[in-house]
Amino acid sequence: MLQRRSTRTRLAVLAVCGSLSLAITACGDDSGTSGSTASGDVAAVIKGLDNPFFQQMEAGIDAADDNVDVQAAADITDTTGQLDKLTVVAGQDPACVIVNPIDGTNLVQGMAQLAANDVPIVNIDSPVDADAAAQADAAPATYIGTDNLDAGRLAGEEMVSLLPDGDSVALIGGIAGDVTSNARLDGFTETAGPGVDIIQTVAANWSRDEALTQATTLLRANDDLAGFFVANDDMALGVARAVSDVGRAGEVEIISVDGVLDGLKGVQSGDLSAVVAQYPYAIGEMGVHACQAAIAGAELPGEVTAPIALVTADNVDEALEAAPAPFEAYDDPFAALVD
Incomplete structure (x- = not known):
């Protein structure tokens, strides 16, 4: 080790x-x-x-x-x-x-x-x-990479723990058809699907601005939307902005995959609920x-x-120190x- x-x-x-x-x-x-x-x-x-x-x-x-x-x-x-x-x-x-x-x-x-x-x-x-x-x-000679299906599963487990009543969740992926994005979404759906109500899956092309637009549309159309799973941190920060803009900061759970510095800071600030850090x-x-x-x-x-590792408010300081x-x-x- x-x-x-x-x-x-x-x-x-x-x-x-x-x-x-x-x-x-x-x-x-x-x-x-x-x-x-x-x-x-x-x-x-x-x-x-x-x-x-x-x-x-x-x-x-x-x-x-x-x-x-x-x-x-x-x-x-x-x-x-x-x-x-x-x-x-x-x-x-x-x-x-x-x-x-x-x-x-x-x-x-x-x-x-x-x-x-x-x-x-x-x-x-x-x-x-x-x-x-x-x-x-x-x-x-070899392949080294994240098991994106497992990353999605880990996010799904966390979402179910945050929304034990089976509330409505939307999924935001990267480019439509992208293998990495699909694996993360599939892993999340496999694990969280029976425990939450996944109302829609949309693509935001790995763009923070597009994720902001998509999340705003979803939030305005679904007053009871309680969570987002997002295929990367950058898009998740766009989602967090949308949640804030509609006046629901602190009410909507947002979990993403990546663990880049801005994503970890988003967990530290409370803008993001958790990230699965790769x-x-x-x-x-x-x-x-x-x-x-x-x-x-x-x-x-x-x-x-x-x-990979799940980063929440409980361990984000440690994650940031090592980043x-x-x-x-x-x-x-x-x-x-x-x-």
């Missing part, structure tokens, strides 16, 4: 540069890259650093090895740009590459290039489509350890589940392979 309490993080770059946009332009180049991959080094290609979740992932990668070249997509829709970055990395003779694809197939072409050169691939957070990877002969910091750290183990010739487990690292002990099987 490893206790990850390090607060050393590349999020400090934000303090140096003043804002994320300045960090990308002044502390790196304008394409979301942190450098170039030297032959024999580890590289990572992740989603956009416009999202705090992936900022924390980068911080975990850096905590494990600050020589890793992290290339980031421009945003959550930049599938082609992310592939372009992986293609460049693949041409630089890396020893191992960490991939965090925007969707299940957008990086498969670049992964095939890596696999053709026997470069180990470590897939983190968002899974590569297994069939597409197999057809390209580019299967990752740990992109730990996922990034374990990704590097997996690459190090692969380079050393170790056989990697096919799949490793990243830690962005987990505040509870967790297993990192790759670290033992490197030692």
Whole structure:
């Protein structure tokens, strides 16, 4: 069991540069890259650093090895740009590459290039489509990510405990059809469904503003709405704003998944009832350890589940103190392979 309490993080770059946009332009180049991959080094290609979740992932990668070249997509829709970055990395003779694809197939072409050169691939957070990877002969050596179904279940258990009388609840997901969002919603429905009245499920495209709009509509149409389950913290904060705007602050339970800093602060302030914290910091750290183990010739487990934890008012101070690292002990099987 490893206790990850390090607060050393590349999020400090934000303090140096003043804002994320300045960090990308002044502390790196304008394409979301942190450098170039030297032959024999580890590289990572992740989603956009416009999202705090992936900022924390980068911080975990850096905590494990600050020589890793992290290339980031421009945003959550930049599938082609992310592939372009992986293609460049693949041409630089890396020893191992960490991939965090925007969707299940957008990086498969670049992964095939890596696999053709026997470069180990470590897939983190968002899974590569297994069939597409197999057809390209580019299967990752391992996958590290959150069990989103379990995260939804944990949220469902908490919602039922907060609303024991079976009150009305609405669900707000990310992009319609998104695998991650659907798994969280399914897990919540599986666990909370028999105990609460789920009146509607809507998509807000991972946007705080869209979640604000959707939640406002739902609240005005349903005077007795008592709770929201929201697929990520950023959208949940939009929901909290909607609840406040209609004069129901403190009356409506809001639970989300992610555990980013703003989400934890939302629990601390009482704007959010709870968050199921997943740990992109730990996922990034374990990704590097997996690459190090692969380079050393170790056989990697096919799949490793990243830690999650329910954060409520009772333990939010502890969670904030440890952030962005987990505040509870967790297993990192790759670290033992490197030692």
